[in-house]
Each structure stands twice: as structure tokens, then as C-alpha cells.
Amino acid sequence: MTQSKKELRKVMRDRLRRVSPAGQTRRNTAICTRIAVLPQYKKAGRIMAYLNMPGEASLDGLMEQAIREGRQVYVPRCVGPGRMEAVLLPSVAAAETGAYGIRTAPEGSLAADPADLDMILIPGLAFDVWGHRLGRGAGFYDRFLQSLRPAGMLAVAWDMQIVPLVPIEAHDVIIPSVLTETRYITQLK
Numbered sequence: 001m002t003q004s005k006k007e008l009r010k011v012m013r014d015r016l017r018r019v020s021p022a023g024q025t026r027r028n029t030a031i032c033t034r035i036a037v038l039p040q041y042k043k044a045g046r047i048m049a050y051l052n053m054p055g056e057a058s059l060d061g062l063m064e065q066a067i068r069e070g071r072q073v074y075v076p077r078c079v080g081p082g083r084m085e086a087v088l089l090p091s092v093a094a095a096e097t098g099a100y101g102i103r104t105a106p107e108g109s110l111a112a113d114p115a116d117l118d119m120i121l122i123p124g125l126a127f128d129v130w131g132h133r134l135g136r137g138a139g140f141y142d143r144f145l146q147s148l149r150p151a152g153m154l155a156v157a158w159d160m161q162i163v164p165l166v167p168i169e170a171h172d173v174i175i176p177s178v179l180t181e182t183r184y185i186t187q188l189k
């Protein structure tokens with residue numbers, strides 16, 4: 001791994017730690033509202049989102065709403081070194097603590113065929129306007145997204161996570177669109 005990825009992770013962790021709970025809530029509410037009105041989201045019957053770790057935008061409100069609307073919502077479950085699955089979440093309240101202390105779907109939840117997902121909402125520590133993503137350094141999303149359609153992928157972040165340039169390596173998957181509380185940056189035509 002390049003040293004600069006490591007350095008940027010540290011900078012981002014420090015920056016994200018400083019956001020007040022009220023500031024987080026305000027940003028998260030705006031983000032959930034903005035995703036909910038996207039045409040692509042409105043059409044999506046099978047959505048992969050994520051249960052946030054500290055310093056990530058929370059999609060809990062959006063996921064609850066989507067489940068109430070009868071859509072299938074999936075979240076990551078770590079199943080091996082660098083390998084994850086998308087497992088069906090019956091409700092946000094039903095989430096249990098899994099690997100790395102991250103909430104995930106209860107034991108025995110069905111895994112999706114990743115190719116069947118209409119939309120994949122992707123967390124990260126930092127993104128740039130070219131869709132480069134800095135993750136937590138285990139390569140879970142790079143492997144998971146490797147052979148999937150870019151059109152269904154949407155990165156989700158707070159404004160402060162958009163940086164001038166994310167250092168990338170050959171295996172890094174480009175995420176064609178990024179949504180924040182104020183911006184929607186897309187490479188898609």
C-alpha cells in the first residue's frame with residue numbers, strides 16, 4: 001500500500017472525528033432526502049446500502065423507509081479476508097453487531113446475487129471528483145464491485161470527505177457518482 005493512502009486515512013479519521021452529533025444528524029438527514037428523490041433510487045427494488053461506522057454518513061432513515069415501502073435492502077457482511085456478501089436486512093432495528101463491531105443483518109439472512117442489485121450505496125473515508133475512493137484498507141468493496149455494472153453504484157459521503165485527489169492503485173474500482181449533503185458529482189452521461 002502506498003504511504004499516501006495511509007496518511008490520507010489518518011487525516012480523514014481526524015477530520016471526521018470532529019463532526020458534532022448535531023452536525024452529523026443534519027448532514028445525514030439531507031443525504032437521505034437527496035437519495036430518496038433520485039430517479040434511479042425510486043426505481044430500485046433491490047438496494048444494497050450499509051450500516052454506518054463512526055465517521056460515515058448514516059443511511060438508517062433511508063433504509064427504514066425503503067423496507068417499509070416493500071423494497072429489499074441488503075447490507076455488507078464480511079465472510080472472509082477481503083470478502084463480503086450483501087445480506088438481506090429485515091429492519092434496521094434487527095441489525096446485530098458483526099465483524100469489526102459493524103452492525104449487520106442477523107445470522108442466517110439471505111445473501112443476494114450481487115448482479116441482481118439495482119443500486120449499491122457505497123461508504124468510504126474520502127472520494128475525489130473522478131470517483132476515486134479511499135476505503136478502510138481491506139479491499140472489501142474493490143473485490144465486491146469488481147465485475148458489477150458501474151451505473152448502479154453511488155458513493156455516499158459528507159462534503160468534507162471530497163478531497164482534491166485520492167491516491168489510487170490498479171485494483172481500485174472507480175465509483176461513477178458521489179452524493180453528499182450539497183453535491184451530486186457524476187461521470188455518467
Ligand SMILES: Nc1nc2c(c(=O)[nH]1)N(C=O)[C@@H](CNc1ccc(C(=O)N[C@@H](CCC(=O)O)C(=O)O)cc1)CN2
Nearest residue numbers: 050051052053076084100102123135136137138140141
Ligand atoms: N459501514 C461499513 N460497513 C462495511 C465497510 C465499510 O467501509 N463501512 N466495509 C468496507 O470495507 C467492510 C468492512 N471493512 C473494514 C475494513 C477495515 C476495518 C478496520 O478496522 N481496519 C483497521 C485497520 C486494519 C489493519 O490495517 O490492520 C482500522 O481501521 O483501524 C474495518 C472494517 C464491510 N462493511
Ligand SMILES: Nc1ncnc2c1ncn2[C@@H]1O[C@H](COP(=O)(O)OP(=O)(O)OP(=O)(O)O)[C@@H](O)[C@H]1O
Nearest residue numbers: 082134135136137138139140141142143146171172
Ligand atoms: N480485486 C482485488 N483482487 C485482489 N486483491 C485486491 C483487490 N482489490 C483490493 N485488493 C487488495 O486489498 C488490499 C486493500 O486495498 P485498498 O487499500 O484499496 O482497500 P480499500 O478500498 O481502501 O478498502 P475497503 O474496500 O475495505 O474499504 C490491497 O492490498 C489490495 O492489493
